[in-house]
Amino acid sequence: xxxLRLISVLMFGLIMALPMILHAGAALMxxxxxxxAENRNLxxxxxxxxxxxxxxxxxxxVSEYLEDHFGxxxxxxxxxxxxxxxxxxxxxxVVSGTKYxxxxxxxxxxxTLFTGINARALKDIKAWNQEHDNLRQFFQDQNIQFxxxxxxxxxxxxxxxxxxxxxxxxxxxxxxxxxxxxxEDALRAAKSDGQVFHKTDTHWTRFGAKIAYxxxxxEIAPGWQNTIRxxxxxxxxxxxxDLVALSGVSDxxxxxxxxxxxxxxxxxxxxxxxxxxxxxxxxxxFEKPDGDRTxxxxxxxxxxxxxxxxxxxxxxVIRIHHQFGNFDPDEVLSFDPDIIxxxxxxxxRFKSLEARL
Numbered sequence: 325x326x327x328l329r330l331i332s333v334l335m336f337g338l339i340m341a342l343p344m345i346l347h348a349g350a351a352l353m354x355x356x357x358x359x360x361a362e363n364r365n366l367x368x369x370x371x372x373x374x375x376x377x378x379x380x381x382x383x384x385x386v387s388e389y390l391e392d393h394f395g396x397x398x399x400x401x402x403x404x405x406x407x408x409x410x411x412x413x414x415x416x417x418v419v420s421g422t423k424y425x426x427x428x429x430x431x432x433x434x435x436t437l438f439t440g441i442n443a444r445a446l447k448d449i450k451a452w453n454q455e456h457d458n459l460r461q462f463f464q465d466q467n468i469q470f471x472x473x474x475x476x477x478x479x480x481x482x483x484x485x486x487x488x489x490x491x492x493x494x495x496x497x498x499x500x501x502x503x504x505x506x507x508e509d510a511l512r513a514a515k516s517d518g519q520v521f522h523k524t525d526t527h528w529t530r531f532g533a534k535i536a537y538x539x540x541x542x543e544i545a546p547g548w549q550n551t552i553r554x555x556x557x558x559x560x561x562x563x564x565x566d567l568v569a570l571s572g573v574s575d576x577x578x579x580x581x582x583x584x585x586x587x588x589x590x591x592x593x594x595x596x597x598x599x600x601x602x603x604x605x606x607x608x609x610f611e612k613p614d615g616d617r618t619x620x621x622x623x624x625x626x627x628x629x630x631x632x633x634x635x636x637x638x639x640x641v642i643r644i645h646h647q648f649g650n651f652d653p654d655e656v657l658s659f660d661p662d663i664i665x666x667x668x669x670x671x672x673r674f675k676s677l678e679a680r681l
Contacts, residue, residue, distance in 0.1 A: 369385075370382050370385035417429060417430055417431055417570060417571075418430060418567050418570055418571040419486075419487055419489050419490055420487065421482075421485040421486065421487065421523075422484075422485050422486070422487055423485050425523055425524055425579060425580050426482070426485040426523045426524075427523070427524050427565075427567040427568065427571065428478060428479050428485075428486055428490065428567070429477070429478070429479075429526050429567060429570070429671065430489070430490060431671055433670075433671040433672075433673070434477045434479060434670065434671050435490060435491060437476075437477050437479075437480060437670055437671070437673070438477065438479040438480060438483070438486065438490055438491060438493060438494070439490070439491035439492055439493065439494055440494030440496070449501055452501065452502070452673065453501065453502040455649075456472065456502045456503075456666075457502065459653075459666070460472075462653065463653075463656075463664050466657060468657075468661055468662070468663070468664055469544075469662065469663045469664070470663075470664045470666070471504045471505060471540075471543065471544055471663065471664070471665055471666070472502070472503045472504050472505065472665070472666040472667070473503060473504070473505040473506070473507065473536070473539075473540050473665060473666070473667040474501060474503035474505065474506045474507075474508070474670070474673070475507075475536070475623075475626050475667055475668065475669050475670050476506075476507070476508040476511060476670050477526075477669075477670035477671060478521040478526060478528075479493075480493075480508060480670075481508070481511050481512055481515070481520060481521055482515075482521060483495070501673055504543060505539060505540050505543045507535065507536040507539035507540065510535050510536070510538070510539040511528075511532055511535050511536060511539075514531075514532070514535045517531075518531040518583070518584075518585070519531065519532070519583055519584070520532030520535060522563065522565045522580065522582070523565075523580040524563065524564055524565035524567050524568050524579065524580050525563075525565025525566050525567055526565070526566055526567060526669075526671075527565070527566070527625060527626060527629065528626065528629060529582075529584045529585075529629075530554075530584050530585050530586070530587060530629055531554075531584055531585045532629075533626075533629040533630040533633065534552070534554060534585065534630075534633055536630060537630050537633040537634065538550050540665065540667075541634075541637060544663060544665075545637070548637075551636055552588045552633060552636050553588075554585040554586055554587075554588060562579040562580075562581070563579060563580050563581070563582040564579045564580075565580075587632045587633075588632060588633060588635070588636060590612060590635045590636075592612060592613040593610055593611065593612055593635060594610075594611050595608065595609070595610055596608070596609045596611065597609075600645075604645065605645040605647050606645070607642065607643065607644050607645070607655070608628070608631070608642070608643040609640065609641075609642045609643075609659075610631060610632060610635055610640065610641045610642075611639070611640045612635065612639045612640070614639065615639030615640075616639055616640065616660075617637075617638050617639045617640070617662055618638060618639065618640040618641075618642065618659055618660060618661045618662050618663075619634050619637075619638040619640070619641050619642070619661065619662065619663050619664075619665060620642045620644060620656050620659055620661040620663075620664050620665070621634075621641065621642065621643050621644070621665045621667055622644050622645075622646050622651060622656065622664065622665070622666045622667070622668075623643060623644075623645070623646060623665075623666075623667040623668060623669075624645055624646060624668060624669050624672065625669070626667065626669050627643045627667060628643065630667075631643050638662075638663075640659070642659050642661070644656060646666075646668050646672070648672060
């Protein structure tokens with residue numbers, strides 16, 4: 325009888341302690357390569373000094389921390405997302421394509437761009453167009469050429485792999501938006517020559533970036549001739565893009581074999597980073613040893629893949645993040661640009677352009 329009681333007490337204690345054991349194990353074994361369980365910042369453990377100065381606040385923050393980091397939380401969320409993809413074909417922000425391993429972002433903005441402009445979006449578009457024209461006038465008053473390019477969303481380039489859950493595709497170009505250049509048709513036409521967007525990522529491939537670069541340069545410089553030669557090179561490696569991380573599934577379930585071209589090489593080019601408080605907003609500069617013909621791209625992560633191609637035509641290429649409309653025009657002017665290219669990712673087309681003019 326005593327033995328049975330002892331076993332019962334030990335089992336009860338183990339069950340009660342199991343969450344803390346799992347939590348400690350997860351904290352010790354957590355890897356920097358582990359995929360995020362969800363697309364948000366999890367609560368951080370509050371500093372111990374807060375316990376003395378604000379005990380109630382400290383207790384509340386500890387509670388939030390434990391809720392976000394309890395043992396087994398990540399694998400449970402990952403398993404739930406895997407089931408959602410397999411059963412429903414989608415998670416909160418990602419939908420599974422009709423062919424493995426295609427994944428697509430299904431935010432309200434990307435869905436609107438795929439299915440066509442609706443009445444609710446027209447108000448945002450009107451505000452964007454007005455601010456776009458104000459920005460153009462501001463830079464033209466400084467005697468600087470200003471052009472804008474509409475970076476398409478992947479679903480508009482590969483609608484054949486988009487599931488019905490995203491809605492009905494509207495193939496006509498979105499002419500209501502005030503952009504000078506739309507490389508969408510060029511990208512769609514180039515699909516037979518190579519993959520222009522990654523299957524498991526929101527971004528275009530280097531081959532897709534090159535196609536868009538050609539479409540942009542054709543508008544910037546009439547009569548322009550492409551002098552860049554890049555061969556398609558098959559890289560036999562597993563690639564799991566940002567949509568895999570965003571969906572919360574593991575890269576073992578969704579990966580692709582990357583087939584892409586190499587970046588063009590220009591002797592003596594230096595890559596410098598001007599750091600900001602938020603690393604996402606860092607300014608990146610590609611500079612040749614000589615010359616001062618400068619292109620400034622006001623863009624985002626898509627610009628990282630397209631910027632090196634412009635070194636065939638410019639001596640300096642500067643990528644300044646649009647910061648969702650809150651970039652500083654004075655920083656743009658500080659590089660003494662010859663041409664300014666506004667090129668936000670498709671899903672940011674409805675974000676305000678309230679630059680500090």
